[in-house]
Amino acid sequence: MxxxxxxxxxxxxxxxxxxxxxxxxxxxxxxxxxxxxxxxxxxxxxxxxxxxxxxxxxxxxxxxxxxxxxxxxxxxxxxxxxxxxxxxxxxxxxxxxxxxxxxxxxxxxxxxxxxxxxxxxxxxxxxxxEQGPEFIGGRVQSVRNNLLQVQADPEKNAAVFQVAAKECSALLRMLNTTRMRVREASEYLRTQESTHLFLEKFFGDYISSLYIGDYSDLFSRNHPLASRWDIVDLASRITEEPESREQLRRWYRKNLRCRSTEEADALIESDTARVLALREVDRLLARLKDAVTRANDQALGYLEYKVRSQGNFDMKTDQVINAVVRAADSRPNDKNLALPTGWSQGRLLSEDALKMPNKKPRKRRGAVIQKRQLSPEARARRLVRQIMKGNREVSEARIIQYIDRHVDSGGILESSSMEVDSINDLCILAAFSRLGLIADRTERNARAGIVRPTLFKELNRHIEIELTGERFENEYIEAPVVRIRRRKDGSTNNAN
The missing domain is CATH 1.10.10 (Arc Repressor Mutant, subunit A)
Known part of the structure; x- marks a missing residue:
């Protein structure tokens, strides 16, 4: 090229x-x-x-x-x-x-x-x-609605996925450029020497036409930007589900002239990354908020300085001196003139110039806080709750201990053949269904070239889990059958 x-x-x-x-x-x-x-x-x-x-x-x-x-x-x-x-x-x-x-x-x-x-x-x-203030809420709502359309009908609305990806990129660029525009505006405002021009520019141009239109609601829970994680989840589901991804792949190959499936997948991943970039919006918002706060502080500090420092103080001082002279001339010679000048009148060292003694405040006695003593019944209830919580805990260490009791090193066993000797055993047996679904989804993502963070990293060093496609039922639960293969080199000593 x-x-x-x-x-x-x-x-x-x-x-x-x-x-x-x-x-x-x-x-x-x-x-x-x-x-x-x-x-x-x-x-x-x-x-x-x-x-x-x-x-x-x-x-x-x-x-x-x-x-x-x-x-x-x-x-x-x-x-x-x-x-x-x-x-x-x-x-x-x-x-x-x-x-x-x-x-x-x-x-x-x-x-x-x-x-x-x-x-x-x-x-x-x-x-x-003619660009005015931006409204982020409308853009976020547009992206979310577009992705919902793609999820509802991937074949008909596959083109909308690319539109949503471009809108996400434009949103992030706008947040970044707005921060730079705020910095440029604050530098320009500092060059205004007239207070009149400063007020006109600050409240007329800077506040009304430069800021994000919905900036005051941008950091609230009710702002549409708070649903950005729903948008990220929608994009992940659309590209990970085989049916919807295949529809996207067909549209990309047909309309973007892709020569192979790999090229179409690369374009899909590129557009998906644009949407997933919304996960970094918190960093941009923090930088934008910091820039806006600094600009406001500088502008208000400059305004306060201008209001306090400007004025014809020489003329005011002359007026005060003339007023004092006129007041002194209007009184008889034998009458002293006392003016409220802000400090003590009369002799410099006198009882009138001394400060009144401070009264030491009385020390307040604080309330006596007594330690609450639990009754035997309350202690028993707390102990029962702790036991219940411990019995229902499903951690990697307990799963490995359970496998160690049922599966030999290098052996294979299905969950339908495992015994339930305690409440914790039942909870772990139920958790195998979720572990099997996670393993199945991870395998499908790997075939599609999608990499996701691995859960239960320690557990994967000891066992392999896969769904068999069958279901089993015992006296406690009904769940999918999970086949568990214990690695030969998988030791359980470091799992405790």
């Missing part, structure tokens, strides 16, 4: 960004593109009467835009002196040369068009420019 196979300019013209890179007219040209798109090429725009839009019609639309732009913005005198018709033709020529617009000939008539690839690029840029 050539190195430039995915180059952007293999799909769009090389000079397409030239009008948007112009120093003087970059903003005007972007607004003009929006104007032409809304007038002629948007889905809700009026359709053309013939095969397309004539050059005369497009030039007239550009002229209307330029007149309105001149009224709303400061345009240099030289540009205003140029006739608007010439300026409109120049703008159209710029868009035609750069590739934003193209000429399509039908007979002897020329029509102005915007090619589909260029239109897609413009719509992506327009979406980016």
């Amino acid at each position: 050539p190195e430039d196979a995915d180059n952007l300019f293999d799909r769009v013209p090389e000079h397409i960004f030239r009008p948007l890179g112009a120093h003087e007219h970059a903003r005007r040209n972007w607004s003009l593109l929006n104007h032409l798109y809304n007038d002629f090429f948007a889905p809700e725009a009026d359709p053309p009467e013939g095969e397309g839009w004539t050059q005369k019609r497009v030039v007239a639309s550009i002229e209307r835009f330029l007149v309105r732009w001149d009224d709303e913005h400061e345009t240099n005198v030289e540009e205003r002196g140029t006739p608007v018709n010439i300026r409109a033709h120049d703008a159209l020529s710029s868009f035609l040369d750069s590739g934003w617009l193209s000429i399509d000939r039908v007979g002897f008539t020329q029509f102005v068009i915007m090619r589909p690839t260029v239109q897609n690029l413009f719509e992506l840029l327009k979406t980016f420019a």
Whole structure:
């Protein structure tokens, strides 16, 4: 595959960004593109009467835009002196040369068009420019609903699985980029010297349009993101069940032109990994919350500093001194002037300047806490509960001890032939059914190339368990028959 196979300019013209890179007219040209798109090429725009839009019609639309732009913005005198018709033709020529617009000939008539690839690029840029606060809850609900559709009917909704995987990747990218946007915004806010501009930017742009729309509910239990483990479980079940995986494999081979089953499985695993990446969302949320908290603290600290530090204190000080002088002049010479200045009046060393003695607080006597003594009946009940709990414990050590009593080294025995001598034996015999199902599922995953963490690692060193497909019944339980093969080199001494 050539190195430039995915180059952007293999799909769009090389000079397409030239009008948007112009120093003087970059903003005007972007607004003009929006104007032409809304007038002629948007889905809700009026359709053309013939095969397309004539050059005369497009030039007239550009002229209307330029007149309105001149009224709303400061345009240099030289540009205003140029006739608007010439300026409109120049703008159209710029868009035609750069590739934003193209000429399509039908007979002897020329029509102005915007090619589909260029239109897609413009719509992506327009979406980016108009991007507001994101709502994570809606995205999570969409992913979960899509996976439920795939699980309900894998053959009909196999394509939806890939859509859900892309949505998960977009969600994680959005969480990561939002953290960077918060950092950029906090750096920009620190450059604002005017308190008025700071308040306008902080509460107008930063709070209302930058944050995640449902950020206040993002860490609550009721937010849809709390169901991310259900989404992970849904994706695992869809790809692990043989029937649904086969339906996905057929769709991938047919629609993504896979040459083999292994290639289709690789694509399925890649999309599954995108969904399972939701398990790492806690790390991204913690980093995002830390960035938002730091930005808020910096912004509020800056605001508090501005409010406290700004003000004409020299003028206020002069006003206080003048007020004191006027108050002193208004009193007779034989009358002292006492002002509430915040410290003791009169002589520096006097009884009036001394602080009143502190009264030592009385020591409060705490309540006497008596240790509760259990009655003989309560102690007996607790002992019975401990015995019950111990009898029902099913651990790897007890399972190995049970196997040691029933199966010789290198021997094979089925669970239907095992004896039950105690309550713990019955609990372990019942647990063999679950162990058999786990072993069967692990074997199916291995055949499908799926690796999952192994349960009961210590137990697997001593025995092998498999389902026989039969069932047995004794006087206590009815369960699937499990065949247990004890390894010859499996020692039970380290299991106690």
